[in-house]
Amino acid sequence: MASLVQPVRPNVATANIQLPGVESYEQVDREIAGTLVPTRGWFLLLGVSILLFLWGAGTWVYQIYWGLGNAGYNPPVMWGVYIITFVFWVGIGHAGTLISAILYLFRAGFRTTIYRCAEAMTVFAVMTAGLFPIIHIGRPWKFFWLVPYPNWRLIWPNFKSPLVWDVFAISTYLTVSATFLYVGLIPDLAVLRDRATNPFKKRLLAVMSLGWRNSEPEWRHFARMYLFLAAFSTPLVLSVHSVVSFDFAMALTPGWHATIFPPYFVAGAIFSGIGMVFTIIIPIRKFFRLQHIVTINHLDAAAKLALFTSMVVGCAYLIEFWVAWYSANEFEQAYFWNRVFGQWWWAAWIMLTCNMIFPLSLFSQKLRRNPTWLFILSILINIGMWYERFVIIVPSLSHEFEPWQWSGYLPSWVDVSILAGSFGWFFMWFLLFIKNLPVIAIAEVKEIVPPRLRSHQVPTGVDVAGHHLDYSPETPGERD
Amino acid sequence: MSRRRSWALASGFFAIAVAALGLSAYSGASSSQGFAPEQPVNFPHPRHVKQLGMNCLYCHYAANKSPDPGLPAVGTCMGCHSLVAGPRQPIEGVADRDTAAITQLYRYVATFDSSGRRGAIKPADQWSAIPWVRIHKVPEYVHFPHMRHVNAGVTCQTCHGPVPEMQRVYQYSSLNMGWCVNCHVQGYKLADGLLAAGDTAGARAAANVEPKKARYDCAVCHY
């Protein structure tokens, strides 16, 4: 059996990424568990995040008492920063599921080291996103009326409403993502449990790891479950942003009422999520000194994904314009003209440059392998994708059928505070996560680390089909 | 505890929690059913309705012609109680007058000297109003036309319960939306209403009357 191992080339296909810098399982345990020590910088960041969150929460209470009028709404722009931010955070979440589930099904090896981070990002992003519809509604204390539960009013939600679909999609997504994150964590929690010295912490980890023992039957069921969860998550993640896009596509509003929305939104969501993955993984690998685990090759591979989704999104932008022209629908045409050359030109061009033009730089291998540029670009993508949602929501509503009701829109301090608070909330959870739980999946990294053998050390890895490469010509277990 | 039992228990707890949530939602927790406040005048409904046979509409005079049932004016009370006044004039057939309640009434219409002895009844323009405590109340966003119900033959006791028996009136029905809607959809059975009003003979006669249904469109009550 000839060696299938290819020499590692810098720009090789992403599926086969190896970690030459990691030699043993113990090293994995040591280095990843070693990141869990709180530092001053971490406390500082956490403090800032908590303050931001508290500011946003306080503003929300203020808004509940004094009314939504204190946000910048300018009817008929009845949806504003909160829904923009809702879609933004849901979109962020999608990259996590893409990386953890879809790339798992596609056996893309580069997902291994970044998936935990991305999945945690998903859960926290969806937790953040889920708050926004509640913040947004006029009577947040009645939000549970959207949930179908038996009640003395004998009345149920309207299952034809996209918002009820949202409730189902988002809550399912949050539940499944959180489950996915948690079950993925179980073996790692067991690792931490067995390394822990503090008895209280050990006890806690023992409960959280559910007594996981790394036994073969556990792994067997675990792998199967992981596969099925990935198989569920894949259509789920596509459906969630499709459902979010239905919030718009199901209304008659020009600029919203388009069948392209579901794929357009899904691509945009994944694109924005990858941007956020870069935003968080690049500092993490630097400050946690994990460059040999999250390698440049990983970033390169993810950057290609970003480039691809950017081009999908860009294509969707252009198709929207084309469809508006081809439809001969004067409302659509007037709206799209106004979007790009009218009232809202600045927002539209922020969106177009950040999401369509800057990412084209990723055609350059040099920039793809430059973490600094990737970080800067990721910030631009985050801004651009927030503005994409702005451009979809605000200009459409402000320039609808009735010219008499055309308007403008300007967010107020309340909007901005709650937006900032959402970042505080997200990063608060994320920062708590990275110092308390392994930010890299220990068990999965061990899969691509060459196992210790009696005979000799050979490079190992996974081939493009996802099979483990042979580590010797005579693989035990394959003898008969 | 065996392993098998422990995770069976966890699942069981989860199921119980879900069921409890559902049940609590259904139970109508926000109803003020049973609310029985003390009234400024302890008006004895049993005395007036049951013993003296007064009709509900004598005092609640608008119930058959207005959305509002009408509250007896102080003058309505004084129509009789200028004569039926505490211990002084006995009324035939009623031995045990609730003089305390009548005294409460006079607090609003008569003069009292410093020793608490009642003097003359003041002229009507010097009376003061009796601040009754409201018991049955649907929220402001519910429009409940009493006259439609009364004229459809719904007996007062169907919703308000056995007021003629109540020494102190309390909220008999939940007044929840589901309570309203059930009657609108299932229909009001005259026999049940007559039975509640104590008319057993009438109930027997009305046993075969078709239930009277009402519209259950939201905008019939909410606008």
Added chain:
Amino acid sequence: MSQPPKTAVKRRDFLKVLGSTGAAATAVGCSQERVEQLIPYLVSPDHTVPGVSTNYATVCRECAAACGVIAEVRDGRAIKLEGNPDHPVNHGALCAKGQSALQGLYNPDRYRGPMIRQGDALAPATWEAALTLVRQRLDEARAANGGGGVRFVSQHENGSFGAFVDQWMSAGGFGAHVAYDPEADLAARAANQAEYGTPWPALDFSAARLIVSIGADFLDGWGASVAHQLSFADARAKLGDAPRFVYVGARRSLTGLNADEWLACRPGSELAIANALLAAVGGAGGGTIAEAAAASGVSEASLQRLADELRAATPSLVLGGVKTPDAHLVAQAAARINRAAGNVGVTIKPDAGLAGIGGAVGAQAMAALATEMNADAVRVLFVRGANPVHSVPKAALFAEGMAKVPFKVSFSSYPDETSELCDVVLPDHHGLESWGDSEPVRGTLGLQQPVMDPVFNTRSTGDVLLDLARSNGAMASRMPWATYRDFIMSRYPTGRGAFTEALAKGLGQGSSLARTVATPTLASTATAIAGDGEFFLVVHPSPALGAGAGANKPWLQELPDPVSKIAWQSWVEIHPSTAARLGIAPGDHVTVTTAAGSVTAPAYLYLGIQPETVAVALGQGHAAYGRYAQGIGVNAVDALGAAYDGGGALALSQAKAQVAKAAGHSRLVTVEGSARQHGRGIARALTAAQLAAGETGEAHHEFIGDASHEFLPGLRAPVANDAQGDMGSQGSNDKGMYAPDHWSGMASRRWAMTIDLARCTGCSACVTACYAENNIPTVGARWQGRSLRPFHTADGAGWDTTPGANILKGREMAWLRIERYFEGGEDGASDFETRFLPMLCQHCGNAPCESVCPVFATYHAPDGLNVQVYNRCVGTRYCSNGCPYKVRYFNWHGYGEVDRRQYAFPEPLHLQLNPDVTVRGKGVMEKCSFCVQRIRDAENVAKLENREVQPDEFTTACAQACPSRAITFGDAANEAWSVARQVDDPRAYHVFEELNTFTAVVYLQKVNHPAGGTR
């Protein structure tokens, strides 16, 4: 700031209010647990049933026309005013001002009792103390010079009050009484008196074939607008045969916007045009077309064409109503044209005119009074209703004169600029709390009766005057009546018994006007418009606020000006070409300076103003008139000098002005998004020629790929079939009440509305009617703005206190709005057309708003209503996004919550709230309900009477109020209702029909009569 309402029930007398129905307090909260008290009557009032309205016929006192109104009173509180259908002037219609009388009645700033000056301020006092003081000062005045130094200034009157005061004054030996009305068209009245022998002849627009208005704004303030509007709308409803309407004036007012053609002339040149037209119809004393063209800046061709048309069209109707110093001459010329053209008795009916509006004086008389006061000739001044300090030019020195009067008594109900200068305030009852009479047309008496007990500790001025007379033997003998009511009854021609009977209808026969008006001599010359500056300044009364009396009523402040669509603000109208030349952008502050003074206000660029002219509306700029009026806008009188027309009224177009851009910029508080339709076919019109040719006018938009469908003729199909017909499966579901054969029969109805754009004049009375009926909060007051920063101090810093701040954010709550679209005139020079479109919830059969609501807070009722259930709404606002018509409104703040800053009904305004309609809490969506409460009420009444709802038995508040009768409401599924017949009109269309919304509101296209069109 709003004061918290009292929790205790005020109980001053034994019939007073409040049966068991609580006020329609804020709903949608979770307030069930609060212990509430039920306060019974002490003695049951006769003839009233708690929870059931009683209607009282009375008289509207908001302007001199004295329309008849029906006040709906529920549990002792007046909650709605509607026109009296039997009244000869308004025939059931009522304008916005009239409807807002309720907000005068319940105005939170009303004087709550008599006041006596203590140092610099007025302090509350008892009636006894105040009356004693007045009595004493009157005696002093009488002792000083026999009472010659006593003056009485009253407001516009229509009825016996003037005679009563005259009698009182003469009984006391006092001086004259004058009724000062700053809004009265005294020049026209004088000219009418001189030419027709009546102050205001009846105008029959529908008999005319051509209407020419020379500055006469007969739809917005000139004379009895409601009466004019009824007739004008009838004329326009003749469609192809309707009269063509030409407006001549410097500013296109609401009336001008309803014209088919506008001749933009320079202010002051109207007389030349009138004279040229007079010559054209062969009248004596006319001028030439050439002179008129030179003076006015209108092309000779246009004038010649108008003259030819006028000659050809008989009968015609020519009205002169300018506000220049020579206004009386213009009105006289117009009258002579009518005479020469043979219109008198045909379109102008002197016999049937408004009888009671004579007898008022204008600012000139106030200036004369000021001169007297400044000469120390006045010892005691009584002021009732009028506010001369605000409406008389500064040059007349009225306020300075008042300062020299030793004792000033105000009967004003509200603190205003004049009453603040007085020594004693004896607050009068509101018109709805008082007795009175009027003579709207000769031979008919309108009877005014109190519809409820007084809200505050006020007294009728008539009774106060009688009380004051009683202390003086001589006066007492000449004023023998016990009460003012006795006086009114004593004057009733057929006696007291007949009076009481007539009260039920509010109308009686006969005439109580003893007044004979001498035929005035009109000055044959007038001062010319002069002054420095290249612009003419045109000041005009505001259609809603008048000369300022309406400014303390939030409904009127919130009502967008029908022309500019601006609310809660003053503005300067400038032609766009002029503005471009001066470098002025909309909202830039502009200072208009005349010899008399200057005003500064943001610029509004308006096509309908002559390019050499700027215009400012009256009404705002109050220094003291309550929380809703103070600090808003500018008082245009500040730029006016003491120039008067031949009738003695202030000449509002009197001076040339300099116009300069000033520092500052304010966003215009406008409800207008775009003034153009962008070809979207929302407000449609066709010409009379097209109509005659059977064309449908502007073709509706067909989109490629659009679902093709026919116009739904007559909306015949019950909703369930509309809604389920093609799209839903007929058999699969239990349709419940949506099934046409369901026992409830709801699905056999289809509530629908038609709006005839040929009739609609854009007057906006329907808008106010909707506010009044549906408890719509006004949101423009200074304390209702949003937060601007996180931390606030107790004095309210950090809140947006710009008047109309919420409207700047597009948050007005008008369920029904009037869209005003301009057509043509894009070049800034050619004439343009205006289309008014009342836009309200269209109650779509396939409503895009319904399916997106997650909680069924909006859904389709089986009887065709698009229902909004407030208490179910969680406030996602998705429905509004779905709505193509943008007719859904959100409660951004706690407008209905007492303890919120933005509370819209400060005590006692909340007493006006309609108990049948839920007051919406914050965070819920609301919209037009087609007055579902009226539908339910009609059903309830029908059921009580054991019958079906009769066709056209009831209508919505907007349709009821409409002085154009443009709105028809009813069951379109039943041929017996008139709406079902109207939807078959060939002019019918749905707005955005191509969206397949199957609306229940059908518009009937406007019909235009362009110059040279077929007649």
Added chain:
Amino acid sequence: MTRGLIAAYHELDALVEGIEALQHRKFTKFTVYTPTPRHEIEHAIKPPTSKIRLFTLIGGLCGVTFGYWIAIWTSDYWPLVVGGKAIASWIPYTIIGFEVMVLVGALSTVYGMFILSRVPKITQTMGFDPRFTGGHYGIYVETSPERLKEAEATLRESGAVEVTNER
């Protein structure tokens, strides 16, 4: 009464050899521990396919049924027309059906994993060594006391770095 032996391995090929040796000597009750799943171990043990898919299938089917049912039943329970659409319209309800299918399917998959893997475990001391979550592989053999010696020898032969008696 069975006795248990815990063997710790340092090398993967040694572990595989140990498994195969145990199988060869007809030791049937043993549990293999590994820090990370390796196909080599799977190939050596040749375990049956996990039954988790049954949980997934049943959960998913229950979910989709419930999703459609709740939507259709509640629509017909109180029929309200919105936007002219059929009262119970299955097309939009597919979204509900799908989402509930994913939710219930995913949760029952995890539930299945819990049941099949016997987690959560209250105790985890028996037959387990903390090193198995670190760098060591392990085998826990349960056998009768008389075969204990043979088992220990087998494990040591295959290259176990440490063999300890459990209990």
